[in-house]
Amino acid sequence: MSYLRTVRSLCKPSRGLILGSLIAAGFANHAIAGFIVFEAAGATPALITPTRDAFRTAVGGGTVAGANGDFGGLRREINWDGVPNASADPNPLAADFFNTTSPRGVVFSTPGTGFLVSANAGGSTPILFGFPNDFQTFSAQRLFTAVNSNITDVNFFLPGTSTAATTSAFGLIFVDVEVANLTKLEFFDAGNALLFSRTALVAGNQGLSFLGAVANAGEQISRVRITSGANTIVANGVLGDPNSDVVVMDDFLFATPAAATIPEPGSLGLLGLGTLAFGLMRRRQRDQ
Numbered sequence: 001m002s003y004l005r006t007v008r009s010l011c012k013p014s015r016g017l018i019l020g021s022l023i024a025a026g027f028a029n030h031a032i033a034g035f036i037v038f039e040a041a042g043a044t045p046a047l048i049t050p051t052r053d054a055f056r057t058a059v060g061g062g063t064v065a066g067a068n069g070d071f072g073g074l075r076r077e078i079n080w081d082g083v084p085n086a087s088a089d090p091n092p093l094a095a096d097f098f099n100t101t102s103p104r105g106v107v108f109s110t111p112g113t114g115f116l117v118s119a120n121a122g123g124s125t126p127i128l129f130g131f132p133n134d135f136q137t138f139s140a141q142r143l144f145t146a147v148n149s150n151i152t153d154v155n156f157f158l159p160g161t162s163t164a165a166t167t168s169a170f171g172l173i174f175v176d177v178e179v180a181n182l183t184k185l186e187f188f189d190a191g192n193a194l195l196f197s198r199t200a201l202v203a204g205n206q207g208l209s210f211l212g213a214v215a216n217a218g219e220q221i222s223r224v225r226i227t228s229g230a231n232t233i234v235a236n237g238v239l240g241d242p243n244s245d246v247v248v249m250d251d252f253l254f255a256t257p258a259a260a261t262i263p264e265p266g267s268l269g270l271l272g273l274g275t276l277a278f279g280l281m282r283r284r285q286r287d288q
């Protein structure tokens with residue numbers, strides 16, 4: 001199954017409320033932000049590939065990566081598969097691996113204790129984090145997870161630098177989503193205001209779920225929070241809680257992080273509207 005739809009996912013405030021918040025805050029375009037959602041779930045990679053491909057097209061296209069997961073300067077991917085053994089299970093993945101060793105403009109953080117990329121076959125560490133009956137790959141052979149937490153935060157930088165940046169689109173593949181409304185994506189702006197939130201489709205045991213969204217009104221995503229199920233991976237073959245849904249991740253796809261621009265294109269019109277409303281209010285007060 002697959003769905004493509006535009007979601008006005010947050011509030012739909014009345015025009016008066018919008019104008020009120022515009023006057024109070026200067027601009028508040030997140031309140032009427034829209035994102036184009038791409039989502040699909042299925043038992044095999046083939047069932048979600050068309051939706052992944054549609055997301056790729058929406059973010060600039062390309063199917064063959066250049067250096068550092070770069071697709072024409074427009075977008076990036078991380079499939080984890082090229083991570084060396086020294087940075088894979090049982091060894092931790094450095095949080096800034098994909099902005100230093102392989103600069104793609106993302107640095108991870110978590111309330112947990114770190115990150116793991118799963119082992120390749122043929123070594124002494126079991127593949128798929130030691131759960132071959134729960135996980136599979138979308139892209140072979142490696143998967144990704146936070147350790148001791150179901151939360152991964154993704155912060156964006158101009159690739160290879162410490163200059164904070166924003167993206168306009170983010171999507172990923174979840175593995176083994178079995179319970180609804182636990183696994184989700186949240187996007188935040190530079191002021192930490194929530195721009196977008198959506199839960200992943202249930203794919204069943206060992207299934208794959210794609211969830212991504214593309215800004216369609218100039219929204220600038222400063223941080224993505226990924227909530228992967230409710231369970232945690234403690235170490236290879238060890239869960240934090242045997243009774244709740246464990247979910248891990250495969251491919252990340254995102255628009256190449258770029259320097260934030262202020263004001264945003266969508267804000268210009270709103271700012272003008274706010275100024276107009278303010279002017280009208282003052283004129284009305286003056287006329288009374």
Ligand SMILES: [Ca+2]
Binds near residue numbers: 134135176206
């Ligand atoms: Ca499972």
Ligand SMILES: [Ca+2]
Binds near residue numbers: 079139143251
């Ligand atoms: Ca992979």
Ligand SMILES: [Ca+2]
Binds near residue numbers: 134176177229245246
């Ligand atoms: Ca699960």
